Amino acid sequence: MGTFIQLVVDGLSTGSIYAALALAIVLVNQATGLINFAQGGIAVLSAYIAFEFVRLGLPLILAILLAIVASFFLGALVERFLIRRFERGDQDTAVVVTIGLLTLVTGICALIWGYNNQQFPSLFPLTSVDVLGAVVSVRSLATTGTILVIMAVLQVLFLRTKLGLALRAVADNPGSAAFSGLPVGRLLMVGWGLAAALGAIAGVLVGPQLTLTPGMLDTALVYALAAVILGGLDSPIGAVVAAWAIGILENLVSVYVPFIGHDLKIAVPFALIFVILIVRPQGLFGRKVVVRV
Amino acid sequence: MTLLELSGVTASYGPVQVLDGVSLTVPEGGSVGILGANGAGKTTTLRAISGTVRTGGRISFAGRDIRGLRPDQVAALGVAHVPEGRGTLAQLTVRENLRVGAYLRKSRKAIAEDLDYCLDLFPQLQDRIGSRAAALSGGEQQMLAVARAFMAKPKLLLLDEASLGLAPSTAKSVYAAIRRLRLESGIAMLVVEQNANLAFSIVDSATVLETGRNVLTGSSAELKGMDEIRRAYLGG
Amino acid sequence: MGTLSSVGRRRPAHFRNRWLRPALIVVVAVVLIAAPLGLPAFANQTLVRVGVYAVAVLGLNIVMGYTGQVNLGQIFFVGLGAYVTAYGVTQGWNILLVFLAACAIAGLVGLLVALAAARLGGLAIAMVTIALPIVGVPLAKRLSDVTGGSQGISASFSNAPDWSGLFTDQWQYYIVLLVTAAAFLLARQLMRGKYGRAFSVVRANEAVAMSMGISPYRTKVLAFTIASIFGGASGFLYLAAVQYTSPETLSFGHSISLVAAMVIGGGGSILGSLIGGAYYVFVPQWTNTIDPNFTTVSQGVILLAVLFLLPEGLVSLPRVVRRLTRRATARPALKNPPQSTPAQPPTMEAAPEGLETTERHDRS
Numbered sequence: 067m068g069t070f071i072q073l074v075v076d077g078l079s080t081g082s083i084y085a086a087l088a089l090a091i092v093l094v095n096q097a098t099g100l101i102n103f104a105q106g107g108i109a110v111l112s113a114y115i116a117f118e119f120v121r122l123g124l125p126l127i128l129a130i131l132l133a134i135v136a137s138f139f140l141g142a143l144v145e146r147f148l149i150r151r152f153e154r155g156d157q158d159t160a161v162v163v164t165i166g167l168l169t170l171v172t173g174i175c176a177l178i179w180g181y182n183n184q185q186f187p188s189l190f191p192l193t194s195v196d197v198l199g200a201v202v203s204v205r206s207l208a209t210t211g212t213i214l215v216i217m218a219v220l221q222v223l224f225l226r227t228k229l230g231l232a233l234r235a236v237a238d239n240p241g242s243a244a245f246s247g248l249p250v251g252r253l254l255m256v257g258w259g260l261a262a263a264l265g266a267i268a269g270v271l272v273g274p275q276l277t278l279t280p281g282m283l284d285t286a287l288v289y290a291l292a293a294v295i296l297g298g299l300d301s302p303i304g305a306v307v308a309a310w311a312i313g314i315l316e317n318l319v320s321v322y323v324p325f326i327g328h329d330l331k332i333a334v335p336f337a338l339i340f341v342i343l344i345v346r347p348q349g350l351f352g353r354k355v356v357v358r359v
Numbered sequence: 360m361t362l363l364e365l366s367g368v369t370a371s372y373g374p375v376q377v378l379d380g381v382s383l384t385v386p387e388g389g390s391v392g393i394l395g396a397n398g399a400g401k402t403t404t405l406r407a408i409s410g411t412v413r414t415g416g417r418i419s420f421a422g423r424d425i426r427g428l429r430p431d432q433v434a435a436l437g438v439a440h441v442p443e444g445r446g447t448l449a450q451l452t453v454r455e456n457l458r459v460g461a462y463l464r465k466s467r468k469a470i471a472e473d474l475d476y477c478l479d480l481f482p483q484l485q486d487r488i489g490s491r492a493a494a495l496s497g498g499e500q501q502m503l504a505v506a507r508a509f510m511a512k513p514k515l516l517l518l519d520e521a522s523l524g525l526a527p528s529t530a531k532s533v534y535a536a537i538r539r540l541r542l543e544s545g546i547a548m549l550v551v552e553q554n555a556n557l558a559f560s561i562v563d564s565a566t567v568l569e570t571g572r573n574v575l576t577g578s579s580a581e582l583k584g585m586d587e588i589r590r591a592y593l594g595g
Numbered sequence: 596m597g598t599l600s601s602v603g604r605r606r607p608a609h610f611r612n613r614w615l616r617p618a619l620i621v622v623v624a625v626v627l628i629a630a631p632l633g634l635p636a637f638a639n640q641t642l643v644r645v646g647v648y649a650v651a652v653l654g655l656n657i658v659m660g661y662t663g664q665v666n667l668g669q670i671f672f673v674g675l676g677a678y679v680t681a682y683g684v685t686q687g688w689n690i691l692l693v694f695l696a697a698c699a700i701a702g703l704v705g706l707l708v709a710l711a712a713a714r715l716g717g718l719a720i721a722m723v724t725i726a727l728p729i730v731g732v733p734l735a736k737r738l739s740d741v742t743g744g745s746q747g748i749s750a751s752f753s754n755a756p757d758w759s760g761l762f763t764d765q766w767q768y769y770i771v772l773l774v775t776a777a778a779f780l781l782a783r784q785l786m787r788g789k790y791g792r793a794f795s796v797v798r799a800n801e802a803v804a805m806s807m808g809i810s811p812y813r814t815k816v817l818a819f820t821i822a823s824i825f826g827g828a829s830g831f832l833y834l835a836a837v838q839y840t841s842p843e844t845l846s847f848g849h850s851i852s853l854v855a856a857m858v859i860g861g862g863g864s865i866l867g868s869l870i871g872g873a874y875y876v877f878v879p880q881w882t883n884t885i886d887p888n889f890t891t892v893s894q895g896v897i898l899l900a901v902l903f904l905l906p907e908g909l910v911s912l913p914r915v916v917r918r919l920t921r922r923a924t925a926r927p928a929l930k931n932p933p934q935s936t937p938a939q940p941p942t943m944e945a946a947p948e949g950l951e952t953t954e955r956h957d958r959s
Contacts, residue, residue, distance in 0.1 A: 100718075101718045101721065101722060103721075103725075148899070151903070152902075156663065157663075157717070157718060158659065158663045158664070158665045158718075158721075158798075159902065159906065161665045161718060161721055162665065162854060162858055162898070162902060163899065163902050165667075165851060165854060165855070165898070166855070166895050166898035166899040166902060167895070167899070168851070168895075169851060169855070169891060169894050169895035169898060170892060170895025170896060170899060171895070172891055172895075173889075173890070173891030173892030173893070173894065173895050174892055176888050176891055176892070177888050177889065177891075177892050180888070181888075284729070284847060285729060287725075288725055288726055288729050291722040291725060291726075292722075292726070294722070295715065295719060295722055295723070299717070329733040329736065329737060330730075330733050330737060332726070332730055332733065333730045333733075333734070336723070336726045336730060339711070339723065340711045343711050343712075343714055343715060344711060344714075
């Protein structure tokens with residue numbers, strides 16, 4: 067029982083990292099109709115930026131906050147100068163642009179900081195607590211808690227603020243939103259900035275565990291995409307729930323199903339997707355897409 | 360005082376020239392109609408004003424040249440465009456749609472008052488205030504679109520084919536509400552409408568477009584009296 | 596017309612001479628056949644590798660360039676084909692059977708993946724195929740009985756037989772030439788026929804395709820399956836050339852490189868696939884000699900540069916240059932001749948708001 071609880075809590079924690087990336091992906095998709103494959107890469111860059119600030123002597127929390135702010139601006143600039151041009155054309159072209167961006171960002175990280183693993187300090191204490199007879203790491207609990215807080219903040223932002231209303235309006239119908247005076251371009255930049263900030267949070271939360279390397283979030287991105295597919299592209303809640311489910315499931319399977327074990331657990335979410343898609347093509351939470359000619 | 364002036368406006372979509380020298384004026388508080396058959400360039404004229412299509416010629420609003428401005432910049436100057444197809448923000452609620460309309464305004468009190476006014480103007484919206492816009496009927500969406508535009512307290516309202524896709528009785532009540540809106544607020548209007556009868560119920564004068572050019576301009580009374588108009592647009 | 600597709604462009608003026616084209620084909624064929632006999636071994640081996648990846652890129656082009664489905668897992672099928680080939684060779688199967696098995700098994704797996712992924716529409720295929728190499732690597736390591744685990748398998752079947760009187764590199768060249776030529780000709784025929792048209796329509800607008808009686812789902816599945824078959828064939832050629840395969844063969848980084856190579860060579864273009872294959876072989880090798888850490892950055896920069904400046908790939912370079920020079924000479928009075936690549940409206944801000952402002956269709 068103890069192991070089970072431990073696995074579930076750790077699974078929630080890793081799932082929370084996927085959730086942060088998944089939220090970022092959903093956010094960008096809602097706003098601009100694109101999947102940003104560079105989401106993980108930008109997150110890693112942000113983690114490296116925090117790492118650099120720490121190396122320069124700043125306290126960890128400040129370094130992290132600065133990195134999050136930096137990534138917000140980075141995301142906004144990416145939208146304005148790289149993505150904007152492709153937003154209204156073919157989707158597949160825009161996706162390749164994000165792939166090019168991923169390559170570029172990974173390459174920049176490798177060029178500046180090399181491929182060797184860098185040690186990133188943990189924001190949360192590396193101690194454990196006793197929960198229902200299981201030994202559970204504080205970090206796992208805190209990571210999950212952070213995502214819950216983020217979700218609450220986003221909920222408030224989008225449903226109760228003017229900015230959130232404007233972002234949703236632009237995501238819904240940018241042309242029409244402009245007729246009401248909304249500065250669509252600037253709002254898109256904010257949307258991408260927010261997504262990048264979400265990714266940065268994921269990066270600094272998981273950095274201590276995985277150690278910093280340029281490709282650190284490649285696998286996490288794949289899990290996040292699986293979560294988005296399962297949860298439905300238009301449902302932030304669905305993406306988060308799916309991400310947690312994936313995190314927990316992969317942990318449980320890797321221990322209780324030795325055939326799959328630790329190395330093949332990445333196959334689990336996709337086997338799940340395969341099965342679910344046959345039955346429910348729009349994902350677990352998504353709405354059926356209606357295409358108008 | 361002239362509020363809006365178009366002079367020799369041209370526009371094209373790629374290689375296709377749609378507007379070939381359109382001119383018109385809308386006085387402050389005035390109401391002008393744009394009539395014509397499908398493809399004559401009526402919608403494109405409105406798009407030229409709100410900045411959603413690139414144009415040549417001269418377009419001035421309140422004395423300022425507005426050619427080349429972004430749509431949100433044109434809106435900020437006091438032009439509210441209700442596009443063809445309504446442009447409702449489908450996933451947002453009726454209340455949220457109206458709040459978006461008031462995006463550029465500051466005074467919470469005035470916005471709340473105007474919201475109440477809209478709901479009084481269009482009682483059907485009051486019933487559906489919490490529903491998603493996508494769930495509304497065509498007529499209700501049209502009302503919502505007009506109300507949202509009004510929420511910006513614009514100086515000029517651009518109305519594009521407000522009767523499109525609506526049952527005749529619905530279209531009539533929408534136009535009746537717009538007429539009341541005009542009388543009570545003194546807003547200027549530029550109305551594109553294929554149904555000339557409806558158009559004449561809210562405009563003082565009109566211009567008729569054909570293949571991107573003005574072919575006839577005059578007051579409503581004059582135009583209504585003309586044989587060509589009667590035959591082409593008023594059913595003989 | 597999308598930026599990744601140059602389907603349907605006019606043939607340039609000098610190809611209109613009736614005799615020029617067949618003559619050109621004969622010359623090219625003769626050169627291709629005679630070349631290895633005169634070239635040094637290293638050159639032949641390089642050309643062989645170009646052929647290997649050209650076939651892989653060609654397959655990718657069919658599903659991505661023509662049908663518009665972003666496929667991030669093509670390298671998985673190449674690896675799969677290589678593994679099947681290695682297995683078949685070590686089991687002593689007839690080489691033709693091995694080739695067919697490589698293509699068929701890759702195609703079957705592709706079919707299964709497509710049947711599930713294509714249902715979602717949109718970018719689902721991209722999101723799902725990204726998992727293929729990522730799952731493939733640990734899978735290859737795990738199934739060590741069949742795949743030789745992390746060590747991989749060595750299998751050699753392309754040594755020149757005595758009766759040919761050729762060196763091994765030359766023999767390999769001919770094998771690769773045969774398969775590559777067949778693949779390209781097959782692709783060309785397919786793309787020019789009704790399948791190619793169906794692919795283009797589905798790419799442009801699925802709703803329109805449906806109204807024409809074309810099922811987007813089925814078309815995507817077909818395109819993806821064909822791409823996987825070509826991937827499997829490429830894997831066979833890979834093993835012929837390298838005579839060794841390991842989990843590294845189908846890693847994620849290679850998948851992205853293939854996509855980049857396709858775009859840079861020319862999406863939606865048969866010839867572009869060949870250029871893409873050449874790019875894949877030459878450029879990373881070259882940047883590695885400058886500085887290995889620099890390779891990834893340069894790959895990203897080149898890909899983005901091509902997307903911004905030459906979206907239809909290197910294959911469109913002659914056409915673009917011709918258009919630029921024609922404009923410059925035709926209207927010398929213009930201070931800044933307009934770019935021929937996607938028209939940039941003067942105020943970029945207008946792009947998201949405007950409904951019609953940026954008509955990306957007017958490319959010429």
